[in-house]
Amino acid sequence: MELTERHVEGLKELLYKMADDLLILGHRNSEWTGLGPVLEEDIAFSSMAQDKLGQSLALFELLHELGENVPDIVAFTRNDKQFHNCHLVEMPIGEYDFSLARHFFYDHADALRFAMLERSSFEGLSMISRKFRGEIKYHTMHADVWMKQLSQGTEESKARMQSAINATFPLALGIFEEGEYEAELKEAGIFEGESALKHQWLEKVTSELKKHGYTLPAEKDVAPALGGRKGFHTEHLQPLLNEMSEVFQIDPGADW
Amino acid sequence: MDNRTAEIYRILETVMDPEIPTISLVDLGIVTGVEWENDNPHVKLTPTFSGCPALRIMEQLVHEKLIDSGYETPRVSTSFEVAWNTNMISEKGLAALKKHGLAPPPKHAGYIELDVLSDIACPLCDSRNTTMQTPFGPTLCRSMHYCKNCQNAFEAFKPVT
Numbered sequence: 001m002e003l004t005e006r007h008v009e010g011l012k013e014l015l016y017k018m019a020d021d022l023l024i025l026g027h028r029n030s031e032w033t034g035l036g037p038v039l040e041e042d043i044a045f046s047s048m049a050q051d052k053l054g055q056s057l058a059l060f061e062l063l064h065e066l067g068e069n070v071p072d073i074v075a076f077t078r079n080d081k082q083f084h085n086c087h088l089v090e091m092p093i094g095e096y097d098f099s100l101a102r103h104f105f106y107d108h109a110d111a112l113r114f115a116m117l118e119r120s121s122f123e124g125l126s127m128i129s130r131k132f133r134g135e136i137k138y139h140t141m142h143a144d145v146w147m148k149q150l151s152q153g154t155e156e157s158k159a160r161m162q163s164a165i166n167a168t169f170p171l172a173l174g175i176f177e178e179g180e181y182e183a184e185l186k187e188a189g190i191f192e193g194e195s196a197l198k199h200q201w202l203e204k205v206t207s208e209l210k211k212h213g214y215t216l217p218a219e220k221d222v223a224p225a226l227g228g229r230k231g232f233h234t235e236h237l238q239p240l241l242n243e244m245s246e247v248f249q250i251d252p253g254a255d256w
Numbered sequence: 257m258d259n260r261t262a263e264i265y266r267i268l269e270t271v272m273d274p275e276i277p278t279i280s281l282v283d284l285g286i287v288t289g290v291e292w293e294n295d296n297p298h299v300k301l302t303p304t305f306s307g308c309p310a311l312r313i314m315e316q317l318v319h320e321k322l323i324d325s326g327y328e329t330p331r332v333s334t335s336f337e338v339a340w341n342t343n344m345i346s347e348k349g350l351a352a353l354k355k356h357g358l359a360p361p362p363k364h365a366g367y368i369e370l371d372v373l374s375d376i377a378c379p380l381c382d383s384r385n386t387t388m389q390t391p392f393g394p395t396l397c398r399s400m401h402y403c404k405n406c407q408n409a410f411e412a413f414k415p416v417t
Contacts, residue, residue, distance in 0.1 A: 043390060043394075052307070053307055055306045057307075127336040131303075131339040131340075133417060134339075134368070135306065135396075135416070137367075137368055141369075141370055145370070
């Protein structure tokens with residue numbers, strides 16, 4: 001079907017929030033480089049950071065094809081109000097239990113989102129979604145292994161993981177904050193929508209957690225962390241952006 | 257494949273992966289096509305991983321090699337049109353990985369589970385008595401393993417769907 005201006009706006013909104021989630025979480029993951037609790041974990045988070053940056057770049061390139069500025073300018077010159085990532089990804093890395101809970105919730109959502117988008121009518125998006133599948137698989141496997149390991153560790157490891165799950169769940173629900181163009185995206189076959197995605201995700205994370213004896217709080221009992229998709233952020237995002245763009249700000253024309 | 261395209265493939269068989277110098281870009285499976293604009297080849301590549309930092313270098317290496325081979329204005333571009341997966345590595349490529357000390361990826365049927373990664377033959381002694389230490393390694397395409405037979409740590413080129 002012929003895309004109207006609203007379809008294109010909706011597509012851009014979708015691409016921006018996905019690219020921003022990946023860019024910001026990629027940056028957060030990279031903060032474990034050199035600090036991971038064991039060498040293998042240091043490498044795991046660093047590798048996942050690299051994947052996420054690569055994936056965000058592919059999405060920013062799609063945006064560029066739709067008329068937005070080049071990826072570096074878009075990534076490094078916006079302020080927090082111009083970012084559309086959810087609050088979950090901008091939170092500091094915290095203790096390892098929080099970073100693992102975020103990793104588990106986010107990557108399962110990401111795997112399902114890109115699986116959905118493999119069927120997108122927007123070809124650029126379905127192509128990269130097919131590509132991302134193999135990469136994200138390693139992320140969800142890693143998260144699932146840690147959920148299992150820590151449930152079988154000590155009383156303390158299981159209790160800490162459960163408490164991180166409880167604390168992170170409201171933030172994770174913010175992933176699915178609806179945008180202005182849900183109906184248009186659905187109509188054009190570009191994206192089936194946040195609500196359908198959330199439904200799949202709840203089923204997936206509930207069954208995965210149950211396998212290891214964890215519980216998920218009831219959705220109705222928690223307040224989802226909303227606002228990120230509309231540019232309202234916590235106090236943690238702007239300092240991250242300042243740090244991330246420091247080199248670019250010193251010399252925007254630097255050649256590598 | 258017409259003659260002039262076959263010639264391009266022959267040339268690209270001498271362009272090696274910048275991180276694994278035993279395997280050519282053709283055997284790695286990332287050359288997805290050659291188109292012609294008059295007498296100028298347009299080589300299409302596909303990334304192994306979206307975040308692979310060697311990608312721009314590979315484009316550059318291909319471009320330089322084509323210039324050196326006498327093509328005046330060759331084009332090289334990368335796109336996700338064909339999604340790379342490890343089944344696209346040629347038999348020769350798999351042997352080249354092993355020569356570099358990397359266990360080659362097992363063929364997959366479109367999905368990967370952790371079990372696949374724990375059943376990797378040691379590239380040094382060929383024993384299957386190995387364990388996976390971590391599915392992530394020094395580059396995005398490698399995992400790390402330990403061989404209980406010859407007691408060496410080794411890396412594998414990990415299967416990707």
